[in-house]
Amino acid sequence: MIRRTRTPKLLAAALATAAMVLLTACGSGGVTTSGGAPDNEGDPVAGGTARILQLAEPRSLDPASLSNTWAHMASLGNALYGTLMINDIKTFDTEFKMASDFSTSDGGATFDLTLRPGLTFTDGTPLDAAAVKFNWDRLKDPQLGSTSIRQAVQVANSEVVDPVKLKVTLAAPNPQFAESLVAGAMNWIASPTALQRGSDSFNEKPAGAGPFKLVSWTRQGAIELEKNPDYWDAPKPYLDRITITTVHDANQRLNAVATGGADLASESTMASIAKADAQGLHYEIVPTGGGQIIAMNHRRAPFDDVRARRAVQLALDTGSLNTTVYNGEGEVPQTLFTEDSPFHADVQLQDSDPEEAQRLFNELAAEGRPVSFTFMAYPTSESKMLAEAVQAQLSGYENVDVQVDVRDISRATAAAASRDFDMTISSSIIQDPDFPLWTAFHSKSPGNWVGINDPELDAALDKGRVSESEAERIEAYDTAQKRIKEVIPGVWYIRAVPAVVYGNNLRGVEMYTLGSPLPEELWVS
Numbered sequence: 001m002i003r004r005t006r007t008p009k010l011l012a013a014a015l016a017t018a019a020m021v022l023l024t025a026c027g028s029g030g031v032t033t034s035g036g037a038p039d040n041e042g043d044p045v046a047g048g049t050a051r052i053l054q055l056a057e058p059r060s061l062d063p064a065s066l067s068n069t070w071a072h073m074a075s076l077g078n079a080l081y082g083t084l085m086i087n088d089i090k091t092f093d094t095e096f097k098m099a100s101d102f103s104t105s106d107g108g109a110t111f112d113l114t115l116r117p118g119l120t121f122t123d124g125t126p127l128d129a130a131a132v133k134f135n136w137d138r139l140k141d142p143q144l145g146s147t148s149i150r151q152a153v154q155v156a157n158s159e160v161v162d163p164v165k166l167k168v169t170l171a172a173p174n175p176q177f178a179e180s181l182v183a184g185a186m187n188w189i190a191s192p193t194a195l196q197r198g199s200d201s202f203n204e205k206p207a208g209a210g211p212f213k214l215v216s217w218t219r220q221g222a223i224e225l226e227k228n229p230d231y232w233d234a235p236k237p238y239l240d241r242i243t244i245t246t247v248h249d250a251n252q253r254l255n256a257v258a259t260g261g262a263d264l265a266s267e268s269t270m271a272s273i274a275k276a277d278a279q280g281l282h283y284e285i286v287p288t289g290g291g292q293i294i295a296m297n298h299r300r301a302p303f304d305d306v307r308a309r310r311a312v313q314l315a316l317d318t319g320s321l322n323t324t325v326y327n328g329e330g331e332v333p334q335t336l337f338t339e340d341s342p343f344h345a346d347v348q349l350q351d352s353d354p355e356e357a358q359r360l361f362n363e364l365a366a367e368g369r370p371v372s373f374t375f376m377a378y379p380t381s382e383s384k385m386l387a388e389a390v391q392a393q394l395s396g397y398e399n400v401d402v403q404v405d406v407r408d409i410s411r412a413t414a415a416a417a418s419r420d421f422d423m424t425i426s427s428s429i430i431q432d433p434d435f436p437l438w439t440a441f442h443s444k445s446p447g448n449w450v451g452i453n454d455p456e457l458d459a460a461l462d463k464g465r466v467s468e469s470e471a472e473r474i475e476a477y478d479t480a481q482k483r484i485k486e487v488i489p490g491v492w493y494i495r496a497v498p499a500v501v502y503g504n505n506l507r508g509v510e511m512y513t514l515g516s517p518l519p520e521e522l523w524v525s
Contacts, residue, residue, distance in 0.1 A: 003213065031411060034492055035102045040525075041507045048524035049241040050506060053253045053265035054382060057220060057246040059410040060199055063188035063204040064139055064146035069473060070266045070286075070515025072409075076244055079189035079225055079519040082210035084113075086512035087179060092180050098127065098189075098232065099211065102269035108175035113166040114336055119232055123207035129166040132476075133158045136194040141444075145417060148184035150439045150447035173466045180435040183513045205319060209240070211520035214382075221245065230338060231520070238508070238523035248380045257281055257503050264502040265513065269382060270329035276501040286498040286515045287427045290436055292332040294375075294390060295426035295445050295490040298451035299419055302371045307360050308489040311400075313370060315357035316393055318350055318493050322391040325334075327383055333494040336430070336481050343433055347481040347493045350458040358397055365399035372401040372420035383425055386493070390423075390439035416449050426489075429496040429514055430447075433477055434465045441484060457483035 010075040034484035040515035056072045059065050066077040084099040099204060101114040119127035124135065138144060139152035146152070152488065167432025181187060192206035206214055208234065223244040227237055241487050246264070247253045250272045258279045267273060267283070296303035297362040303309050318332045337344040361371055377387035384406055391402040407415065415421050426449050438461045439447035443454070457480060464476035508521040 039136065043414050044238045044508060045525065046099060046235065046238050046523070047240050048238075048245065050239050050264060050519075050522050050524060052242060052244045052519075053247045053262050054244055055246070055248065055258060055266050055268065056409040057318070059212065061217065062192050062195065062199060063135070063185045063202050063208075064144050066185060066188065066214060067147050068182075068389065068513060068516050069189060070185060070500065070511075074266075074514075074516035075242075075264075075519055077091050077144060077185070077188045078210065079208055079212040079242060079244075080210045081208035082215065082520075083187050083512075084189065085178065085181050085182055085187065085225055085514075086116075086518070087155070087431075089512060092439045093134040094182075102181075104175060104177075106173075108177060108312065109170060109468065112161075113168060113169070113188070115164040115463055116232060117164055119122040119192070119209055121207040121209050122213045122228060122230070123191050123194055123205075125193045125207065125210045126163070127189060127191075128163040130158045130163075130265055130406050131192050132166055132189055133160055134195075135189045136186055138195070145414060146185060147417070147447075148186055150162075151180045151186050151435075153446060156178060156348055158488060172462070175433065176434040176465065179432045183435060191446045203412055212239075212242055215241075233520065237520040239519070242519060242522075250381055251275075254279070254281075254501065262503070262504065264301055264500055264509065264517070264522075265507045267345055267363075267499040267501050268380075268497055269326050270331075271327040272501070273497065274327075274329050274498060276400065281501050282506075283499055283501045283509060283511055286511060287429060288498065288514070289333075289337045289433075290428040290430035291492050291495045292427045292429070293490040293492055294386070295424055296488070297419060297421055297423070297449075298453070298487075298489075300422070302364070302369060302373055303422065305364065305369060306488060308369075308371050309490070311360035311364070312394070313355045314351055314353045314360070315397055315400075316491050317352060317482040318495075320393065321386065321389050321493050325385045325496065330497070333492040333495055335483065337433075337477075342470060343477045345478045345481050347485055348476075349485060352464060354397075361397055361399040370401070373405040376404050376412055376415060376421045376424040377404060377406045379406060379408055379473045380423060386425070386523050415416070421450065421452065423490075424449075427496060429498070429513070433473075433480075435468075436478060437461055437477070438465055441480075441489060451490055452487050453509040454483055454487050466511050493499065494500065518519060 027522050052075050058073050065071045068074050083097045085094050085096050099499045100116050104111045135179050139146050139148050157169045159167040161167050194202050194207035213228045213230045215226050216226040217223045225242040227240050253265040257265050296309050322330045375387040377383045385403045394400050428436045430436045439445050441452050442461050443458050460479040464473050467473050505524050508523050510518045510521045
């Protein structure tokens with residue numbers, strides 16, 4: 001993670017590095033730090049309340065409805081349900097929490113999950129192997145609409161061996177499966193008893209085994225949590241209470257932390273981080289490769305024609321988008337992996353040729369296939385600005401028409417999951433390359449929102465997934481990068497910035513996977 005330091009020269013270097021080269025965790029190893037965590041936090045102090053701002057309002061407290069990334073409801077999920085395991089972002093080693101082991105002895109074909117004995121949910125139901133199986137099985141139901149179906153469908157079968165052991169058989173070998181598991185709701189286990197009472201009942205009284213439990217939830221308002229006195233890892237959690245609210249606007253989030261109206265906020269841009277630093281706030285960033293994509297739906301017109309996708313890619317000025325949306329503070333991905341990564345290849349993601357773009361727009365229009373589409377945007381300020389900037393840039397071309405449709409997070413996510421969009425924001429944010437690339441671009445992946453279907457790319461992603469040899473994986477992902485450039489999933493417009501910003505009184509900020517804070521570690525000074 002990148003933490004703000006108090007040494008001006010080091011601070012300037014850290015900011016420049018974060019803005020220009022957000023290191024791929026595959027290559028750099030870890031959470032680089034810069035930005036204001038106190039040098040010596042001292043021993044944790046029990047008591048107090050933390051106020052956390054998240055970017056997205058949940059449609060339900062069911063873990064299947066939550067997303068384990070900084071841009072969604074990671075703090076909420078970790079607070080209510082705890083974690084089976086986390087990944088060390090510096091080494092990618094697995095650190096066990098409510099699970100005590102998750103290992104494979106056959107190259108990732110099967111895994112053995114072992115739980116700590118004596119775990120219980122807040123409703124008294126045992127958190128045992130049967131409860132894990134119940135949760136993992138239901139995530140595979142498309143009717144549930146969970147984004148974590150992308151991880152869950154990798155499990156072909158699971159068998160309860162005894163109360164604390166679950167035998168897991170994967171649909172295809174994947175030695176890297178633990179990295180997938182921690183990145184979604186498979187890591188959050190809820191009481192089967194509570195879930196079976198239905199969504200309304202569950203939302204009133206969700207039952208997890210996490211460090212906190214629900215006091216109240218006011219829709220579009222505050223989620224009030226209190227300490228779970230029966231949490232397995234005493235004396236954690238240190239806080240007595242947490243209040244979580246959703247704030248879409250980045251300036252409002254920063255102002256709240258700066259003025260003492262909030263203690264911690266998720267953030268997503270280097271522009272926000274620069275403002276936080278200027279105000280003396282603390283922050284942490286998880287460096288990543290890949291990035292966010294202006295995604296074009298291959299399944300329907302106009303983007304079922306590669307010429308339309310290429311025309312838009314050639315027409316858009318990503319540097320100008322960076323300036324408009326992020327004040328020029330972000331990094332536009334030129335390659336999928338940064339130069340520090342062993343998977344880096346000099347395969348340029350971005351091309352710009354306005355004349356060729358106009359020729360393609362004209363060619364398609366002459367064939368009766370004019371490029372007309374709607375950009376489905378999310379309600380955050382950055383998403384809306386991006387959609388409007390794309391619309392403005394393309395308005396300078398003939399034979400292309402762009403409409404902008406801003407939807408709330410639940411409607412937009414549901415539309416994307418059902419492939420009911422022309423253009424939207426997607427991502428492939430890379431730590432280990434297997435899960436993000438296979439999920440986003442493999443033809444058999446339920447997370448392949450854009451609808452890529454390329455046998456050569458599939459083969460490369462499969463090889464990268466199953467191999468335990470770094471040399472073989474490098475070769476596989478070299479091919480994958482070349483195919484991704486050719487098929488054009490969209491326009492890679494910014495490296496992701498999984499980050500949190502926090503005030504001077506908050507301590508114990510730790511994150512795993514894509515910027516997922518651990519509430520049990522937090523304390524106030």
